[in-house]
Amino acid sequence: MWKVDRFDRQNLLHAIPMANMVLDAGGRIEFSTQRRIDLSDSYGRKEFANRIEDAYEESKIKSDRIRISKDTIRRNKAFDGRPPYGYQTVGEKYNKQLVHDPITSAIVRKMVEWCLDGDTLAGIAKRLDDLSIPVPNKRKPSVNGWAPKTVKDILTSETLIGKRHGAKGKIINTFDPLIELDTWHKLQTLIKMNERKRGSVVKAPGTLSDISFCGTCGRIMHYRSIPDKKNPAYVWTGYRCDGTSKDPSKCKNMVSAAPVYEAADEAVMAIGHWPNVVTEWKAALDVTAELDRIEAELRGLDYDELDWRETQDRLIAERDELKQSEVKAGELRLYLDGRTVADVYRADKRAWLLEHGWTFTVQATGRGQRPAVMVHGRESLTETIAKATGLTADQVMAVQWIPILAALQERGLPTDQAEIRRIAQQAASK
Numbered sequence: 001m002w003k004v005d006r007f008d009r010q011n012l013l014h015a016i017p018m019a020n021m022v023l024d025a026g027g028r029i030e031f032s033t034q035r036r037i038d039l040s041d042s043y044g045r046k047e048f049a050n051r052i053e054d055a056y057e058e059s060k061i062k063s064d065r066i067r068i069s070k071d072t073i074r075r076n077k078a079f080d081g082r083p084p085y086g087y088q089t090v091g092e093k094y095n096k097q098l099v100h101d102p103i104t105s106a107i108v109r110k111m112v113e114w115c116l117d118g119d120t121l122a123g124i125a126k127r128l129d130d131l132s133i134p135v136p137n138k139r140k141p142s143v144n145g146w147a148p149k150t151v152k153d154i155l156t157s158e159t160l161i162g163k164r165h166g167a168k169g170k171i172i173n174t175f176d177p178l179i180e181l182d183t184w185h186k187l188q189t190l191i192k193m194n195e196r197k198r199g200s201v202v203k204a205p206g207t208l209s210d211i212s213f214c215g216t217c218g219r220i221m222h223y224r225s226i227p228d229k230k231n232p233a234y235v236w237t238g239y240r241c242d243g244t245s246k247d248p249s250k251c252k253n254m255v256s257a258a259p260v261y262e263a264a265d266e267a268v269m270a271i272g273h274w275p276n277v278v279t280e281w282k283a284a285l286d287v288t289a290e291l292d293r294i295e296a297e298l299r300g301l302d303y304d305e306l307d308w309r310e311t312q313d314r315l316i317a318e319r320d321e322l323k324q325s326e327v328k329a330g331e332l333r334l335y336l337d338g339r340t341v342a343d344v345y346r347a348d349k350r351a352w353l354l355e356h357g358w359t360f361t362v363q364a365t366g367r368g369q370r371p372a373v374m375v376h377g378r379e380s381l382t383e384t385i386a387k388a389t390g391l392t393a394d395q396v397m398a399v400q401w402i403p404i405l406a407a408l409q410e411r412g413l414p415t416d417q418a419e420i421r422r423i424a425q426q427a428a429s430k
């Protein structure tokens with residue numbers, strides 16, 4: 001038995017052959033509103049035609065409505081969908097905008113603070129659970145609690161700096177950021193550094209594993225090496241968009257590794273003469289632990305020692321100073337070490353790409369053709385060098401770095417920004 005609703009996306013011309021197939025197979029045709037339609041008489045057949053066309057018109061209007069509303073949303077630069085964590089939507093239908101959610105935005109800022117203080121992703125998840133904070137999109141704390149992966153997704157999302165990307169990497173919304181761009185970069189460096197320490201990301205199969213994305217659907221491309229059946233000495237290596245077992249990909253996007261690696265090399269080596277910036281994180285001093293240590297030392301003073309009184313005075317002074325000092329956040333230190341981008345990249349390409357947060361969008365373009373490779377990340381590298389040197393981003397891109405680096409090295413690689421700027425200007429004007 002067939003319900004005629006099944007035909008609702010097709011007009012009468014499509015419906016008739018289908019109806020014949022159903023009847024030939026000995027089936028019956030029913031409408032949801034009128035139980036039985038007798039196709040053996042003229043009245044029944046006319047009724048059938050009317051209902052099919054009505055249903056078709058209705059579905060056309062429905063999809064038109066969806067298209068028009070999507071267009072309106074795009075034209076208004078409005079937000080469509082579920083707001084990212086930390087935000088809520090305000091405004092009329094088709095003109096919704098993202099603003100900070102008073103509660104979850106405070107939680108996000110807290111998470112950022114903990115991360116900058118040296119907490120791990122798992123540590124942050126535990127702290128959120130301890131405070132009975134519900135996971136995103138839930139009103140009450142759940143039994144399973146926060147997963148480190150959820151914490152990471154929130155802390156590495158560009159929504160924190162007011163950007164939202166579409167499937168192909170294009171920015172489709174901009175809004176009021178929750179944290180400063182500077183803080184965001186610190187955060188990404190820290191999270192990557194912690195991951196590298198655990199070794200989970202570095203030991204990936206391919207140079208571009210986890211950092212190359214499909215040009216069609218935006219999902220991660222997986223590294224594959226497939227030996228040739230006829231010629232076992234030959235192994236194909238490349239990246240493929242295959243989705244997950246639950247949600248396999250239909251893109252058929254598959255690219256050989258070599259041309260993608262070449263494109264990555266080319267992009268990095270184009271700025272290979274730029275200075276390498278060392279990013280060092282000085283964790284915040286744990287005041288409580290430090291006070292405990294001083295107390296323990298005070299209690300353990302050996303009064304047989306000749307200088308016990310001096311030691312005691314020093315410890316008490318240290319303790320008082322510590323008590324008065326404000327709780328400081330960790331500190332990020334950036335400096336040039338005289339090496340170039342090329343030096344460091346060549347030593348370990350994957351480590352360099354991860355450290356600097358570069359990602360790739362790759363797309364096959366046809367048999368025998370080179371794949372299209374889009375490189376993202378140069379912008380933040382420019383910012384990092386600008387930050388380390390005190391130059392503007394434009395200056396970083398414009399100056400000839402080789403003579404500047406030579407001049408800086410001659411002076412023992414100063415860390416004072418005013419001096420770096422002066423040397424850079426001097427070298428640039430020569």
Ligand SMILES: [Zn+2]
Pocket residue numbers: 214215216217218219241249251252253
């Ligand atoms: Zn894909």
